[in-house]
Every structure is written in structure tokens, then in C-alpha cells.
Amino acid sequence: xxxxxxxxxxxxxxxxxxxxxxxxxxxxxxxxxxxxxxxxxxxxxxxxxxxxxxxxxxxxxxxxxxxxxxxxxxxxxxxxxxxxxxxxxxxxxxxxxxxxxxxxxxxxxxxxxxxxxxxxxxxxxxxxxxxxxxxxxxxxxxxxxxxxxxxxxx
Amino acid sequence: xxxxxxxxxxxxxxxxxxxxxxxxxxxxxxxxxxxxxxxxxxxxxxxxxxxxxxxxxxxxxxxxxxxxxxxxxxxxxxxxxxxxxxxxxxxxxxxxxxxxxxxxxxxxxxxxxxxxxxxxxxxxxxxxxxxxxxxxxxxxxxxxxxxxxxxxxxxxxxxxxxxxxxxxxxxxxxxxxxxxxxxxxxxxxxxxxxxxxxxxxxxxxxxxxxxxxxxxxxxxxxxxxxxxxxxxxxxxxxxxxxxxxxxxxxxxxxxxxxxxxxxxxxxxxxxxxxxxxxxxxxxxxxxxxxxxxxxxxxxxxxxxxxxxxxxxxxxxxxxxxxxxxxxxxxxxxxxxxxxxxxxxxxxxxxxxxxxxxxxxxxxxxxxxxxxxxxxxxxxxxxxxxxxxxxxxxxxxxxxxxxxxx
Numbered sequence: 001x002x003x004x005x006x007x008x009x010x011x012x013x014x015x016x017x018x019x020x021x022x023x024x025x026x027x028x029x030x031x032x033x034x035x036x037x038x039x040x041x042x043x044x045x046x047x048x049x050x051x052x053x054x055x056x057x058x059x060x061x062x063x064x065x066x067x068x069x070x071x072x073x074x075x076x077x078x079x080x081x082x083x084x085x086x087x088x089x090x091x092x093x094x095x096x097x098x099x100x101x102x103x104x105x106x107x108x109x110x111x112x113x114x115x116x117x118x119x120x121x122x123x124x125x126x127x128x129x130x131x132x133x134x135x136x137x138x139x140x141x142x143x144x145x146x147x148x149x150x151x152x153x154x
Numbered sequence: 155x156x157x158x159x160x161x162x163x164x165x166x167x168x169x170x171x172x173x174x175x176x177x178x179x180x181x182x183x184x185x186x187x188x189x190x191x192x193x194x195x196x197x198x199x200x201x202x203x204x205x206x207x208x209x210x211x212x213x214x215x216x217x218x219x220x221x222x223x224x225x226x227x228x229x230x231x232x233x234x235x236x237x238x239x240x241x242x243x244x245x246x247x248x249x250x251x252x253x254x255x256x257x258x259x260x261x262x263x264x265x266x267x268x269x270x271x272x273x274x275x276x277x278x279x280x281x282x283x284x285x286x287x288x289x290x291x292x293x294x295x296x297x298x299x300x301x302x303x304x305x306x307x308x309x310x311x312x313x314x315x316x317x318x319x320x321x322x323x324x325x326x327x328x329x330x331x332x333x334x335x336x337x338x339x340x341x342x343x344x345x346x347x348x349x350x351x352x353x354x355x356x357x358x359x360x361x362x363x364x365x366x367x368x369x370x371x372x373x374x375x376x377x378x379x380x381x382x383x384x385x386x387x388x389x390x391x392x393x394x395x396x397x398x399x400x401x402x403x404x405x406x407x408x409x410x411x412x413x414x415x416x417x418x419x420x421x422x423x424x425x426x427x428x429x430x431x432x433x434x435x436x437x438x439x440x441x442x443x444x445x446x447x448x449x450x451x452x453x454x455x456x457x458x459x460x461x462x463x464x465x466x467x468x469x470x471x472x473x474x475x476x477x478x479x480x481x482x483x484x485x486x487x488x489x490x491x492x493x494x495x496x497x498x499x500x501x502x503x504x505x506x507x508x509x510x511x512x513x514x515x516x517x518x519x520x521x522x523x524x525x526x527x528x529x530x531x532x533x534x535x536x537x538x539x540x541x542x543x544x545x546x547x548x549x550x551x552x553x554x555x556x557x558x559x
Contacts, residue, residue, distance in 0.1 A: 065493075
């Protein structure tokens with residue numbers, strides 16, 4: 001079996017794909033945003049609840065490949081309890097790792113480092129980052145109170 | 155049929171590559187690459203423009219290519235073959251130039267559920283623009299155009315039936331004769347998207363009865379950026395120009411312009427001579443193999459692929475059940491493994507397949523899938539390529555575990 005595939009499809013990725021965490025509609029969300037990659041057919045929705053400047057709850061639903069689903073699932077676990085600034089900073093760091101620009105940051109990302117294998121597959125970066133762009137759009141909604149247009153990473 | 159992999163420089167340079175995406179674009183034989191180089195090294199000048207001999211030679215190279223390609227497609231009237239960038243531009247030419255002149259409010263435009271976006275969106279947008287009715291003929295459970303429904307849909311106010319010769323997503327070979335008969339009985343035009351037909355099946359335009367047949371060079375061993383539409387002369391003469399510019403005019407006055415004869419009327423600007431010359435070399439290569447032999451080779455490979463894929467638990471093939479009813483295209487899903495994950499895993503084993511919606515979103519929606527994996531075969535593929543695909547799929551299934559079944 002190929003080492004690069006072993007790294008891309010680690011057991012934690014396959015587990016989050018099969019049993020995504022926080023996979024539900026949130027009726028009392030304070031913001032939400034859609035992410036769509038029309039070429040792939042991938043689409044997901046991120047819901048957020050922000051209390052006192054912190055993300056108190058986050059959930060998602062949608063359909064997509066193992067990478068996009070696992071990334072969304074791992075993201076929800078990672079940003080719960082964080083401030084908006086902390087969540088956006090984590091997105092920046094995550095993006096640097098999956099694009100291969102800053103592989104050294106992977107170790108400080110906790111479970112998210114499992115997505116570091118994506119950097120060997122440039123065509124799959126858009127899958128890994130879709131949920132994050134939607135999360136960013138939902139957080140921005142808090143700032144200007146207008147529902148965001150769907151984001152895409154294609 | 156025995157096609158040497160060494161005829162194809164890219165495949166020769168990458169011996170372990172398993173290229174199963176010819177429905178997207180075909181690899182190019184050396185004869186095509188040589189013809190393009192030879193054109194620039196010996197004949198290049200702007201055709202139709204110069205009174206010098208070199209320009210005359212370029213003009214002859216361009217129109218000689220047109221004659222070769224028309225002959226290959228079974229069209230006796232070579233000047234009714236209009237070069238375009240490919241099938242997409244050819245279909246847009248028909249929908250825009252013919253469509254706006256001949257389709258009016260209250261008329262009906264009919265396409266099928268199997269269409270590629272390039273033969274769906276232009277007609278949908280034409281209908282929206284002129285206030286015509288846009289209707290979609292559904293398919294049967296095994297991915298064929300439902301001819302019974304088509305008979306009901308094609309009414310006296312139907313101006314055009316636009317349909318694919320072969321479905322790019324499922325490989326279904328449509329019954330062109332039956333569809334043409336239904337269209338013509340109602341007085342409608344029958345326009346055929348031949349992007350997936352011309353590379354794989356013998357096309358006899360004059361016998362098919364369609365009013366126009368669009369094709370792409372790059373899917374039939376030719377270069378990208380050349381293709382065209384072969385049509386009935388009277389249809390093209392009753393169609394206003396599509397684009398204006400050099401070559402397509404006759405006399406230009408301050409207030410009005412008269413237009414050149416066919417084929418120039420629809421070929422504004424400096425033409426793609428290298429593309430035409432390259433495509434002519436491609437059809438000569440296909441003629442050398444013989445289109446009946448090409449078809450027999452693909453049926454045999456497709457039959458083998460359907461047999462082998464059926465041995466993988468959880469693998470579901472879309473479209474017609476038999477190899478005879480489809481071209482060398484096999485579209486499938488494997489359990490709940492997303493096609494993009496499959497494509498990445500296959501790629502690591504050197505197996506190139508297409509994963510996605512195949513530019514046929516309305517069809518994917520009807521199949522209730524977001525995406526499929528599509529393996530497509532051509533003259534250079536072998537049973538060993540099918541074996542590599544199947545072996546790689548088995549590995550992917552193991553990696554994704556029990557849920558793949």
C-alpha cells in the first residue's frame with residue numbers, strides 16, 4: 001500500500017468520514033453558511049452559535065468526499081469554545097499545512113494534523129478547505145449581519 | 155486490432171500509465187504531432203489572404219483537411235462542414251445563429267436527459283431568451299432515450315430535437331435513425347451532438363438523416379481547439395452568420411455588408427489551420443485502423459470490463475447492461491466511497507479515470523448520485539488496463555474497509 005495514501009487516508013480521517021461529529025442541523029444557530037464545490041458536487045452547511053464572543057456550538061451537514069467530510073468534522077471539534085479571532089487564526093494555520101506552505105505548523109494543530117497528508121495531493125486541497133471557508137463566511141455574518149453567499153474552493 | 159503504444163509518444167514515455175479517460179480527451183498519435191509540425195515548417199501562411207504561392211499552399215492545406223474530415227464523416231458536401239473550436243462552439247453556433255432565426259415564442263425545443271451541458275444549456279437559454287418551451291425527454295431505467303416519451307413530446311410546434319449520438323456520462327449509444335424519424339415526422343430539425351460518437355463509431359452523415367452533426371477533434375486523436383459541425387447545406391444557408399470579421403464577408407459598405415459563401419460565412423477570422431491539419435492526420439490514422447475494427451476493439455474491452463467489474467462486491471455500473479449498447483464508457487460507483495476518493499487512490503496506481511458529474515448535472519440528479527467514476531477506453535487500451543483498474547479498485551475497497559460494500 002502506498003505511503004502517501006496511508007498518510008492521506010489515516011484511520012482518524014476514515015473514522016470521521018464514517019461517523020462525522022457534530023453532524024446535525026442547528027435550529028437556534030446565530031449564523032450559518034453554505035459551502036459548494038459545483039465541479040465536485042460537494043456541498044455542506046456550517047451552523048455556528050456565538051455567545052459572548054466565543055463559539056459555543058458548531059455543527060455541519062452535507063455530502064462530499066472523505067477528505068471534505070472529515071475536515072468538516074475535525075474542524076467542528078477544533079473550533080468549539082474558541083473566539084472568532086482564534087478560529088480564523090486556526091484556519092490560516094490549517095491552510096498553510098494542507099497547502100504544504102507551512103508543514104511545521106502541523107504538530108501544533110492537535111487532531112487536525114491528520115489532514116497534513118492532503119499537502120501531497122494539491123487537487124484535494126479544495127476538499128479539505130471547503131468547510132473552513134464556510135465557517136469563515138458564517139463568522140463574518142456576525143460582523144455585518146447579512147447572510148453570506150455560498151462559498152466555493154474551486 | 156493491434157495499436158502500438160509506441161505510436162503515442164505520451165503513452166510510450168510513461169509505460170506504466172493506465173489512461174482510461176479518453177472520453178474527456180484522447181492521447182495523440184505521432185502522426186498528428188508530425189502533421190502539425192510539418193505544417194508550420196513547410197506551409198505556414200495566412201490562408202485566403204495572400205496572392206503568393208505559400209498562402210495558396212496554406213489555403214490548400216486547410217481545405218484539403220476539410221475534405222478529408224468530411225469524407226471520414228460521410229459528408230459528400232465538404233463545404234457544409236464548418237470548423238469550430240469543438241463541439242461546444244458548434245452547438246452554440248446552432249442554438250444561437252440558427253436558433254434565434256428559427257425558434258420563436260410558443261415554439262418547443264426538446265433535448266434528452268442524457269445530454270452533456272454543452273447540448274443542454276444552449277437550448278435551455280435559447281428557449282428562455284425567445285419565450286419557447288424547453289422540454290426534456292427522460293430516459294429508460296437502463297439509460298436509453300425513452301422513444302415513447304419522445305414521440306409524445308415532439309409536437310407540431312417543436313422546432314428542434316437536440317440529442318447526443320453517445321452519452322458521455324453513461325456510454326449509451328442512441329438510436330439516431332429513430333430519433334431523426336420522430337423529429338422529422340413533426341417537422342422539427344434533428345441536431346446531433348457527436349462528440350462521443352465520431353471518435354468511436356462509423357459516422358455516415360449523408361445516410362444518418364440528421365440535419366447537423368457536431369464533433370470535437372481532440373476526442374478523436376486530433377489536437378485540442380478544432381472540431382466542427384457538418385450540416386445540410388440548405389440549413390446553413392438559411393442560418394445567419396454567427397460571428398463577424400475577416401474572411402466571412404463578401405463586400406463591406408459603410409452601412410451594410412454582404413457575406414461570403416459556405417463554409418467561409420461561419421468562419422470569421424484567421425482559421426485554425428494547424429488544428430484542421432492535425433485532425434485530418436487523426437482521421438487518416440483512424441481510417442488506417444478501420445472504424446469497424448475500432449468499434450470491435452472497444453466492444454470487446456467494454457465487455458471484459460463489465461465482466462471484471464461485476465466481480466467487485468458493492469460496485470454498481472450505471473447505464474446499459476450490455477457492451478453492445480454502449481460505447482467504451484463505463485460509469486460506476488463503489489459502495490459509499492466517494493468517486494473523488496476513488497480517483498485519488500486509483501491515480502496513485504497510475505490509473506487515470508474521471509470522477510464527478512461529467513458535465514451532466516441534470517442526468518446525475520435523475521440517477522440520484524452526486525458523482526460517478528468513469529473509465530473510458532480507446533484504441534490504445536488493452537485488457538491489461540482493465541485488470542489494473544480492477545486491481546486498484548480492490549485495493550481502494552480494502553483501504554476504506556467494510557463500509558465500501
